[in-house]
Amino acid sequence: MRLLLHIWRQRNAQEKGRTIRYLAADVNPDMSFLEMLDVLNESLIAKGEEPVAFDHDCREGICGTCGFMINGVAHGPLRGTTLCQLHMRHFHDGEELYLEPWRARAFPVVRDLVVDRSAFDRLISAGGFISASTGSAPDGNAILVPKENAEQAMDAAACIGCGACVAMCPNASASLFMGAKISHLGLLPQGQPERLERVLAMVAQSNEERFGGCTNIGECEAVCPKQIKLDVIARMHRDFLRAGWRRRAF
Numbered sequence: 001m002r003l004l005l006h007i008w009r010q011r012n013a014q015e016k017g018r019t020i021r022y023l024a025a026d027v028n029p030d031m032s033f034l035e036m037l038d039v040l041n042e043s044l045i046a047k048g049e050e051p052v053a054f055d056h057d058c059r060e061g062i063c064g065t066c067g068f069m070i071n072g073v074a075h076g077p078l079r080g081t082t083l084c085q086l087h088m089r090h091f092h093d094g095e096e097l098y099l100e101p102w103r104a105r106a107f108p109v110v111r112d113l114v115v116d117r118s119a120f121d122r123l124i125s126a127g128g129f130i131s132a133s134t135g136s137a138p139d140g141n142a143i144l145v146p147k148e149n150a151e152q153a154m155d156a157a158a159c160i161g162c163g164a165c166v167a168m169c170p171n172a173s174a175s176l177f178m179g180a181k182i183s184h185l186g187l188l189p190q191g192q193p194e195r196l197e198r199v200l201a202m203v204a205q206s207n208e209e210r211f212g213g214c215t216n217i218g219e220c221e222a223v224c225p226k227q228i229k230l231d232v233i234a235r236m237h238r239d240f241l242r243a244g245w246r247r248r249a250f
Helices: 033-046 118-127 147-157 164-168 175-186 195-208 219-223 231-249
Strands: 003-009 018-024 096-100 109-111
Touching: 018 033, 118 175, 118 195, 147 175, 164 175, 164 219, 175 195, 175 219, 175 231, 195 231
Parallel strands: 003 096
Antiparallel strands: 003 018
């Protein structure tokens, strides 16, 4: 396979970036997308040019480190798939691909396709945790959890924090990410004591990070590699309203 790649190159957050065209020749259809970029970078280094910077870590679809736009779609055209799991057989010989970093004010470009997603870390620090005594693991049946709640919490906990939801949302909203974190803690007994304070703190931090608001467009759900549903956003909104009324009552 031969592919024509239009890749966003930007030295740092202060300098202006631009799209540069590269020819990727002899692409093996069984390569992952990141492996294809590895081969491209090897050829660039051999010619004395700067390799393309992109985030990656486990390359098994579980860490949330990788991610950029392919032809305007976060993680590329295959639904429910992280970028590192996307293989070149899903593209056609001679195809042109445009590679760009996540586009969001809260995710400033570090270099090329790498963005700073530390805003997510600050959202988690604001409320994405529970205050509980640590020690040996409790007995599995010590705290009874309804089956439906356990399943919904596990579905929400599948979020890997990749940022695709923010990048694809026209408002650059972090609502799907926050909703997933708030849901997977708020549905379990261990998360109940701080449930309402958690949502207030995380929404306040989201505003401070200058994420946008949710207008229920649904692009976040469409590109989420773990296929997290919009239900988590509705649950977050209910908790936020409940927390607001309780605060007024006191």
